[in-house]
Amino acid sequence: MSRAQEIFEELQSLDPQNPGLWPLYARIGAAVLLALVLIGAGYYFLVKPQNEQRVREQATEKRLRGEFETKQRKVANLDAYREQLAEMERSFGAMLRQLPSRTEVANLLNDISQTRVASSLEEELFRPIGEVPKDFYAELPNQIIVLGTYHQMGEFVSGIAALPRIVTIEDVEIRPVAATGGRARNGAPSSSQGPLRMTAVATTYRYLDDEEIAAQEAANRPQRKGRR
Numbered sequence: 001m002s003r004a005q006e007i008f009e010e011l012q013s014l015d016p017q018n019p020g021l022w023p024l025y026a027r028i029g030a031a032v033l034l035a036l037v038l039i040g041a042g043y044y045f046l047v048k049p050q051n052e053q054r055v056r057e058q059a060t061e062k063r064l065r066g067e068f069e070t071k072q073r074k075v076a077n078l079d080a081y082r083e084q085l086a087e088m089e090r091s092f093g094a095m096l097r098q099l100p101s102r103t104e105v106a107n108l109l110n111d112i113s114q115t116r117v118a119s120s121l122e123e124e125l126f127r128p129i130g131e132v133p134k135d136f137y138a139e140l141p142n143q144i145i146v147l148g149t150y151h152q153m154g155e156f157v158s159g160i161a162a163l164p165r166i167v168t169i170e171d172v173e174i175r176p177v178a179a180t181g182g183r184a185r186n187g188a189p190s191s192s193q194g195p196l197r198m199t200a201v202a203t204t205y206r207y208l209d210d211e212e213i214a215a216q217e218a219a220n221r222p223q224r225k226g227r228r
Helices: 003-012 024-076 078-097 102-118 150-161 210-227
Strands: 122-128 137-148 167-176 196-207
Touching (some): 024 078, 102 122, 150 196
Antiparallel strands (some): 122 137, 137 196
């Protein structure tokens, strides 16, 4: 019988209830096997969960660090944002001051007429078209027809642009008084000599007071509910 067979038979004959009688190699092998089992169980039940928890904590730390850096940049730029907001409010206020109130519209229309007189233009028509309310302001378009030279009309438009209040000139059409044909290229007459007729829409603006804004919001509220 070989040595291997003898060892195998000895292992089969071992009494698990009395390991003290086992041969030395059997006790050492059993101790090593038990140590490996304990190490494997300890890793699976203790080390592995801790390692997974560490990975999760590292991911959380990375996310929180990114959020912190983002908020830190925002805080660092907060003063600049406040300055920009203040500048926007100042610009908005300056633009709003350029819009006349309801009581100042008549004076603005008079300024337009005075600008026409200063430009030596003859007025053929000045007719308000009708107020168009917007969010916080209202448009007041006025159809105008004036007669004069091309130079006088350019002076009139420049004078309108120089007014302290906002006035826009749109839908401009210039034609010779005696002509029935169309305009020349680029909307300008073919000659600056002779009387010309300019038809345009001069739009002024005014801001709505609190009562008008409230009334406008109340009027729009049923329409919004109906759309839903």
